[in-house]
Amino acid sequence: VKEIDIISALQASIDQSSSEVVVPIGDDGSVTTMNSSKQLVTTTDAITVDVHYPKGIDPESIGHRCLAINLSDIAAMGASAKWASLVFSLPSIDDKWVESFIVGFSNLANENKLDLIGGDTVRGPEFFAVTLQGYVEKDQFINRSNATEGDLIYMTGHLGSAAYGLELIIKNNQNDNRQFIDSFLYPSPRTKEGVLIAKYASAMIDISDGFYCDLRKISSELNKGFKVDVLTLPIEPNLVQQTSKDRAINLALTGGDDYELCFTVPEKQEKQFLDELTSEFDTLFTCVGTITDSQELLVAGNEGYALPDNTFKHFGS
Secondary structure (H helix, E strand, C coil): CCHHHHHHHHHHHCCCCCCCEEECECECCEEEECCCCEEEEEEEEEEEECCCECCCCCHHHHHHHHHHHHHHHHHHCCCEEEEEEEEEEECCCCHHHHHHHHHHHHHHHHHCCCEEEEEEEEECCCEEEEEEEEEEECCCCCCCCCCCCCCEEEEECCCCHHHHHHHHHHCCCCCCCHHHHHHHHCCCCCHHHHHHHCCCCCEEEECCCCHHHHHHHHHHHHCCEEEEEHHHCCCCHHHHHHCCHHHHHHHHHHCCCCCCEEEEECHHHHHHHHHHHHHHCCCCEEEEEEEECCCEEEEECCEECCCCCCCCCCCCC
16 A cells, blocks of 8 residues: 555545635645635644664754754745644653754744644654644645646755765764765755745645655646656765766655755746846756656656666555
8 A cells, every 4th residue: 555545545535525625635735724815834744763764863853854844845835834733752751862852843943933832742652743834825825736838847956965865874974974964864944945936836846755756746736747857957066976977866866855845937937937036045946857748758868767766655665
C-alpha cells in the first residue's frame, strides 16, 4: 500500500460536506474560508527518528527541522504562517536534550513571528509532529493544479546538497563538509519568497521527496507532462567536485530534503516575475523546463536522460 493510497482511502471514506473547505487533503496544505477577505491555510507534517533523520543528531537541528518542513509547506501555498501546535513523543526525558530541541524550534518560530497555541507530549518512540496555520487573502493561495501547457518550471535555491549532507552524516564524514551537513540539518524554508512568488505562479510545491518525484505530483494534478533539462538543474559546484556530475544530477533529481520551492510561471509573466523577485531577494531562481501536453521527459541537452527510480516513498513502492 502506497502513502497516496492511504490518503485517498481516508479522503474517500469521510464525507466532505463543509462548503468552507476550498482545498481539501492532498496538497501541501488545506485551505478553508475564514471570512469574506481571508482564507485559512493549514498543514501538518511529522518526523521520526531513523526515517527522517539519523539517530544521535543534534536535538537543536531536530527542533529546527520539524518546524522548517511545515513552514516550507505553508510557503508552497503562498501563505504567511501565524500559529503552531507541537506534539512530540520521547522514550525518556533528558533535560539538556529538551533544552537544545527548544532552542532550535523557538529560534525558527521567533524568526517567523509564530505563536505556539497548542500541542501535547507523551512517552513513546522519538516522534515530532507540527501543525501550522496561516492565511492568504481570499483566492490568492497557490495549489498544484492550475498550470497550463507552455508554463515555465522554476526552482529556488539549489538541489541535492541536503541529500549529500545526509549521506555524510550517516558515514560520519562531517569535518570539512558543513555546507552540505547544514543543508540537511537546518533547511531554510522559503517563507518570504513563497508569498511573493504566489503573485505570479500558476502551480507550486515544496521539494521534500525529491525534485523529480514532487514535480510529477504537479503533472499528475494537471494531467499534463513536462520537459526538464537536467543540465540546467541548480546544483552547487562543490557538490559536483566532491561527487561527480552524474552523481550530483541524480542527487538533485531524487535526493529530497531540499525544501526549496518548485513552481510554474506563465511565459508572458516571466520578465515581471524575475524583475520583482530578484530585486527583493538574493535567492537563486532557475528555469529548468516547461509544462507540456502529456509526456514526462527528462533530457540532458539534446539527449534523453534515464532516471534510476530511487525517490523516497513511505511504505515502499
